[in-house]
Amino acid sequence: MNQVATQADPESIPASIFRAYDIRGIAEQQLTTASVKRIGQAIGSEALDQNITSLLVGYDGRLSSPTLSIALIEGIQSSGCSVVSIGLVPTPLLYFATYTTDYTSGVMLTASHNPANYNGLKIVFNQTSLADNQIQTIRTRIENDQLRTGRGGFAELEVDRSYIDNICGRVQLSKPLKIVIDCGNAVPGKIAPTLFQELGCDVHPIFCEIDGSFPNHHPDPTVPENLAALASTVLEKNADIGVALDGDGDRVGLITNRGKFVDADRMLMLLVQTILPSYSGRAVVFDVKCSSKLGALVEQFGGSPVMHRSGHSFMKQKMRETNAILGGEYAAHIFIKDDWFGFDDGLYVAARLLKIISESSASSDEIFDQFFTGFCTPEIKIEVPEERKFSLMDRLLELANFPAAKLITLDGLRVEYADGWGLVRASNTSPALLLRFEADSQERMDEIQEKFRTLILSVDKNLEIGF
Numbered sequence: 281m282n283q284v285a286t287q288a289d290p291e292s293i294p295a296s297i298f299r300a301y302d303i304r305g306i307a308e309q310q311l312t313t314a315s316v317k318r319i320g321q322a323i324g325s326e327a328l329d330q331n332i333t334s335l336l337v338g339y340d341g342r343l344s345s346p347t348l349s350i351a352l353i354e355g356i357q358s359s360g361c362s363v364v365s366i367g368l369v370p371t372p373l374l375y376f377a378t379y380t381t382d383y384t385s386g387v388m389l390t391a392s393h394n395p396a397n398y399n400g401l402k403i404v405f406n407q408t409s410l411a412d413n414q415i416q417t418i419r420t421r422i423e424n425d426q427l428r429t430g431r432g433g434f435a436e437l438e439v440d441r442s443y444i445d446n447i448c449g450r451v452q453l454s455k456p457l458k459i460v461i462d463c464g465n466a467v468p469g470k471i472a473p474t475l476f477q478e479l480g481c482d483v484h485p486i487f488c489e490i491d492g493s494f495p496n497h498h499p500d501p502t503v504p505e506n507l508a509a510l511a512s513t514v515l516e517k518n519a520d521i522g523v524a525l526d527g528d529g530d531r532v533g534l535i536t537n538r539g540k541f542v543d544a545d546r547m548l549m550l551l552v553q554t555i556l557p558s559y560s561g562r563a564v565v566f567d568v569k570c571s572s573k574l575g576a577l578v579e580q581f582g583g584s585p586v587m588h589r590s591g592h593s594f595m596k597q598k599m600r601e602t603n604a605i606l607g608g609e610y611a612a613h614i615f616i617k618d619d620w621f622g623f624d625d626g627l628y629v630a631a632r633l634l635k636i637i638s639e640s641s642a643s644s645d646e647i648f649d650q651f652f653t654g655f656c657t658p659e660i661k662i663e664v665p666e667e668r669k670f671s672l673m674d675r676l677l678e679l680a681n682f683p684a685a686k687l688i689t690l691d692g693l694r695v696e697y698a699d700g701w702g703l704v705r706a707s708n709t710s711p712a713l714l715l716r717f718e719a720d721s722q723e724r725m726d727e728i729q730e731k732f733r734t735l736i737l738s739v740d741k742n743l744e745i746g747f
C-alpha cells in the first residue's frame with residue numbers, strides 16, 4: 281500500500297477554490313488536511329515576505345473545522361511564521377483581535393453560510409481582508425513551490441471576554457428589550473446570547489447550541505425562509521425584535537415585532553439616518569445590489585453615496601479608500617466605522633440597531649416601515665455551470681442594449697432608469713447568475729424584468745429563468 285502523502289500534490293488543490301475574496305471548497309475533497317496544511321504554509325510564507333511574523337487563527341463550528349484548524353496551524357508554523365490561536369470564534373472576533381491585540385493579521389477557518397460539507401479560509405493581513413490578486417498569490421505560491429520552511433511558535437489567546445466587554449462599554453440600551461436570537465446552530469451561538477444578556481436584553485435563544493450539521497435551518501439570515509422559526513418565536517414571546525446571525529457571525533438578519541423580515545437595505549437606511557447627521561459629507565459605500573432609495577437617503581442626510589462591487593473584501597478596501605463612515609451590502613455584510621472598527625460584524629451591528637430601537641417609542645416594525653424601498657425583489661438566482669458564469673456575464677455585457685438607461689458595470693450589469701433598476705451579475709461564491717429588481721410600481725418592475733429576460737435568453741435560450 282502506498283504511504284499516505286504528507287504533502288498535498290499542488291495538482292490536487294483545484295484553482296477554483298481560490299475565489300474573489302476568500303478560499304472556499306468541499307471539506308475532505310477540495311480541502312483535505314494535506315491541502316489545508318499546504319495552503320497554511322503558503323499563507324505563512326506570504327506573511328513572512330510582508331514582514332508579518334505571527335498570524336491569529338480562529339475556526340468556526342463546522343464538523344470539519346477542529347481537524348482542519350490543526351492542519352492550518354501546522355502549515356503556518358511549518359513556514360516559520362508563528363501562530364496565535366484564538367480557538368472557536370465567530371469571524372468578527374478574529375477581525376476584532378487584529379485591532380485590539382499585538383497581532384494585526386490572521387486566518388479564519390470558515391465557510392460562512394455555505395452547506396455543512398464546505399469549509400474555507402478568510403485571510404487578513406495588516407487589518408485588511410485579502411481579495412482578488414492577493415488570494416491568487418497564495419495559489420501561485422503553491423503551484424510554483426515558493427514556500428518557506430521553518431518552525432514558527434505557538435501561543436493561545438482568549439478574546440471572547442474582551443470582545444463582549446468592549447461592545448458593552450460602547451453600547452448602552454435606553455431600555456431593556458425582549459429579543460429572540462437565532463444562531464442557526466453555528467458558531468455565533470458561543471457569544472451572542474451572553475453578549476445580548478450583558479447588554480441588558482431579555483434573551484430567548486433558539487438554535488444557539490453549536491452543531492455543524494446545521495440540523496434546523498441553513499445559517500443564512502438573508503433568506504426569509506430560514507427565519508420562519510425566529511418569526512414565529514418572536515410573535516409567540518411577544519418580543520421586541522428577532523436577531524439572526526449567519527454561519528460565522530459577520531452578517532445579521534432581523535425580524536420585527538410583527539414577524540416581518542427586514543432586509544439589509546432597511547437596516548442600512550436606519551443606520552444612515554442615525555449615524556450620518558454627525559458626519560456631514562462623509563462617504564457611505566454600498567454594493568450594486570442595494571436599493572436606489574439608499575443612495576438617495578445618504579444624499580438627503582448630507583453624505584456622499586458610493587456604489588461598489590459586491591464582496592466583503594472589496595467593500596472594506598473601498599471604505600478605507602473613501603474614508604467612509606458606514607458601508608453595507610444587500611447580502612447583509614454591514615460595516616460601521618462610527619464607534620467601531622469598520623469591519624463586518626453581525627453581532628455589533630445588531631447591538632447598534634437594538635440601541636436605536638431602545639431609544640424610540642415606536643416599535644421595531646414601525647421603525648423599519650418608515651423606509652419605502654419601492655417594489656423590489658429579493659436576490660434571484662439563475663443556476664449556470666461554474667465554468668460558464670463569467671463568460672455568460674461577458675456576453676450579457678456585449679449584447680446589453682438599454683436605450684435611455686444609465687448602465688453601471690462595476691460588477692455585472694446594473695441598468696438604472698429614473699423609476700427603477702435591474703441587475704445581473706455572476707456570483708462569486710456559487711455557480712449562478714444573480715439578479716435583483718426594484719421600481720416605483722409593479723408594472724414598471726415587470727417591464728424592466730421583461731427586458732432582462734429577453735437579454736438573458738438571447739445569450740442562452742436554455743437557461744431557466746425563475747422570474
Ligand SMILES: [Zn+2]
Pocket residue numbers: 392393526527528529530531
Ligand atoms: Zn459570513
